[in-house]
Amino acid sequence: MGRQRERRAAPGSGRGPAEGIYDIDTGTCELVKDRYLPDGWVLEVNGVPSSHIDLADPTLLEFEYMRWIAQLLESQRPRDERLRVLHLGGGACSMARYLAATYPNARQVVVEIDGRLAELVRDWFDLPRAPLLRIRVGEARAVLASLTDATRDVIVRDVFAINRTPVALTTVEFTRHARRVLDAGGVYVVNCGDTRDLTTARREAATIGSIFEHTAIIADPAMLKGRRYGNIVIAGSDAPLGQSPALARDLLGGGVPAQVWTDAQVRRFAADARVLLDAECRPPATVPADEVATG
Template sequence: MGRQRGGRAARTSDGGPVAGVYPIDTGTCELAVDNLNPHGWVLKVNGVESSHIDLSDPTYLDFEYMRWIAELVASHWSTDRRVRALHLGGGACSLARHLAARYPDARQVVVELDGKLAELVREWFDLPRAPLLRLRVGEARAVTETLTESSRDLIVRDVFAGNTTPASLTTTEFTGHVRRVLAPGGIYVVNCGDTRDLVLARREAATIGSVFPHTTVIADPAMLKGRRYGNIVIAGSDVPIGDDPALVRTLLGGGVPAHVWDDGQVRAFAGAARVLRDAESGS
């Protein structure tokens, strides 16, 4: 593996990607072979593991939290639904690629801040083309605020600067923009990375619960008990979500068994946590 210089992404003679460190607009990204999967690739952005892609199977998701989101979506919509999805945060477009395979009629937009990264990912991973999957370069909040009311069925927020979600994407005001853009019956899903104290997760749950009448949380029990750092999936909707018994069974049987909390449990978890506001984030 070596450091690649500007220009187009390096490719092998058969058209496959080449492991290496590549310059991007926000720093560097590293593409590495997954030693446990001959078809797998791991993408790191500025030293932080961002995405995993299996070139032989677009439905395969290596990251557990992405599997949880995918199963929540599957419990809500049948595969013949033309889901209109907005992904805030691109990485390698793993989840968008999965949904494109599972929902052939879906129309998806992935918003990625780093234009060069978006270009490399498009070249490396043979993503579906527009109108099935469009990559839009821009800042997630700014793009969301320009979108038409009720124009999306699914909005997924998976944006990180290092290991932290920008504060402007966690606030009540931003979540209000999300709800405006969601169509009736739509789902807003966030990947919340938090430490063992769960302060951020509680505040995110309180914030999403202040905007949406129905919420759910998906995470592994150790994370919910504050025993480790990790990911908590929090979702909001104007209709009940996460209440399908089949979803509960599927997530309990996963590689990392996960619990699904209903709206009452989510609100009890949030407790007296203060909602997040633009004034606090400096937005």
């Protein structure tokens, strides 16, 4: 039998997180207490684990791929920099919360399509307030297309519908928008979920490589050898990526050791893959990009 619904609750209680199943605009989410960390919580959206938060430690990233993204960014940008970060995909804002703690001068916007989920997350978790962190409700592509050129230093794409990123957020046309919005030396980094055949990862790498001069990939060796389903971090920039020896060492030291591929390796990996085009998907719906809970 499936898991029984424990409770329904309305947002806005102001009492912090509480276990239960909650109605959101796109279905339901479930907040589950971490049994091993006294202040830890797991957020599931429509039955799929989406985020982990430790209220006592914003620098704790339980999901491996998030640690890889953080390590890549830290190898590229000094921690005293006033980073301008755009997160496409919100969840519990784990990565935004981490960057707020490690880059205290950062200014961040999180784009989340589900307005009710955004309200709940603001209610549950200790998120920085505007202007340090704003949550903007809207569809990721529509919001990205509306932004001014050269206004971000980092764009993180971590958007999933069940277990796949919508194709409209992976195409050449979408990636051109990301490149346009990034300032010189900016980093575009995506969380790519793929199966053992690695078709999606190869096509995403080819697509990002067609727009950016430099690319990098981070994943664990088993994933890159096609032995399991999992996450691959793919990044693009007009500056070299992933060349820090310290990054390679740090990636080996995690709970799931990972390796970094720099541009030449990424391009060999994606050599025979077709880039992704808008023609392969229907145009995304345009959702008004209102701001909520901006502090």
